[in-house]
Amino acid sequence: MIGSRSPERATTAAAGFAGLPVSGAANADAAGADLVIVAVPYDGHAELLAELAPKLAGRIVVDCVNRIGFDKQGPYAIPVPDGSSAQEAARILSDSTVIGAFHHVSSVLLDDPEVDRVELDVLVLGEDRSAVELVCELVTAIPGARGIYGGRLRNCGQIEALTANIIAINRRYKAHAGIRITDV
Secondary structure, X not given: OEEEOOHHHHHHHHHOOOOOOOOEEEHHHHOOOOEEEEOOOXXXXXXXXXXXXXXXXXXXXXXXXXXXXXXXXXXXXXXOOOOOHHHHHHHHOOOOEEEEOOOOOOHHHHHOOOOOOOOEEEEEEEOOHHXXXXXXXXXXXOOOEEEEEOOOHHHHHHHHHHHHHHHHHHHHHOOOOOOOOOOO
């Protein structure tokens, strides 16, 4: 289910997944799922989470938000007062299990119906081992992708900042590069 402030926009986005059981709904309705992925611009992150906190209580929330800026010199990480967007989410959603993941995955690749494999590793960070394992398993739904435990939530700041470097690499080489963790 895809959520949006505008249920109509969510329904339109869901229609783009022809052949898959995807529907669109208002954010509050989508927040009723057992596992919720938060993928919004940082500027609306805290406000959205505070609004949805009661609905997200008891749920696994995967936060993949990056606070990144862009200027003439390229992309750069902007510090988050809580240490990372995922840590901010954990503070706001104290009754939820927050996992950090998908920060450094190219949305262009994920959205491209012509791409049948996304050869990369997704670093999954969190405090709850069973929730981390569940998200690592979810990652394998993306052909070619692996979920790799990347440490506790306190390490999300480095992963979120790394995304600025990956964007710079992709711009320079006109690519959609990701990362692979070797020898695992």
